[in-house]
Amino acid sequence: MEKRLEQANKKLRRFWEQHKRLPSFSEMAEIFNYSSKNAVSKLVSRLKEANLIDQDSKGHIIPGGTFNSLPLLGNVQAGFPTPAEEELVDTLTLDEYLINNHNSSFLVEVAGDSMINAGIHPKDLVIVDRSLDPKNNDIVLANIDDEWTLKYFNKKGNQVYLQAANEQYPELVPQQELSVAGVIVSCIRKYK
């Protein structure tokens, strides 16, 4: 990508972070030190070709396909990576990638190591979707006999078992009550 466009991209993202929207033509004129909106108009054309921004039916500037997303450069082992544009595997927005159902999803912080063999560690955040029906081998957030826990869901006939991903934990059969709050759709961990 052209260097000029990359700098423009930075400025636009800074504006986005401050205002939670993209600038108008006259605001862009300020940002880029133009004194004519026509100059902006031409810049916009270039940015559109680079797929950084787009314009909606009213001409307003909206994010393009690569604006709020990160490049997915490939696979660690596979001769990785020449971050050349042509070779980049994909480009994706984390929000859209991780969340299927915004209205029915919430986050929970993990405590305990019962799912550690599934790669779910204490202090990780899991995204729970309460609108999904739990299926066998789904990881669910469940309340079993008045305790909340994260376990594999397993149904044999009419009997539901909960299984930890850690041999030290026994298989759980509800004595009195079991309710599934939702299915874990993803797990995120932040190091820095």
Next chain:
Amino acid sequence: MEKRLEQANKKLRRFWEQHKRLPSFSEMAEIFNYSSKNAVSKLVSRLKEANLIDQDSKGHIIPGGTFNSLPLLGNVQAGFPTPAEEELVDTLTLDEYLINNHNSSFLVEVAGDSMINAGIHPKDLVIVDRSLDPKNNDIVLANIDDEWTLKYFNKKGNQVYLQAANEQYPELVPQQELSVAGVIVSCIRKYK
């Protein structure tokens, strides 16, 4: 939250997904079947009080604090969860939470199980920030003797070692060359 506002929130989010921006007053009049913009104006006031949307200096509607974010309901073990509004721990936007440096970050898909004891599994995605200086015990994406790998970074004196989080793998000392492409800042895994 009032039910009326929740439905409004859904409509606004749908508009956001379609147009990548929030509607204008007259567009909101269409969405909510009002024939006067004044009705919209009053609805906007209510939505602002609920912190779902905001208005910028020009009066344009922009996302509020809770618009694109997910509620963090708490901790799996700690008497979890009454999803009552007052008790919710936090509310956060995944993009903002996970990405510190948009310009210098990229994604890589994990292959191999050398970091599995750190909870980084094959097919997970890691977010790499190439602008950070690697420190001891950081997980880094590195090229060692012409192979790309994910390992713990370890520097003793002037000698750099790479360590896997898996006892079956030996400690790596570069024979000829070692370059660190970036530091892993987070790890995400999608189940559904």
Next chain:
DNA sequence: ATTATAGGTGAACGACCGTTCACCTGTCAA
């Protein structure tokens, strides 16, 4: 020396922006 082109100015255009005003309902409490 001439021409083409990329990039910019400045002004004008109609359309749409968010705000505000006076006014019209129902509903519900006093």
Next chain:
DNA sequence: TTGACAGGTGAACGGTCGTTCACCTATAAT
């Protein structure tokens, strides 16, 4: 029966929107 009020209509306002036009440079190719 009255009054207050939440919620809506419809119209008008000045300001800003994105677009487009004619025109002015530099720079580089012919």
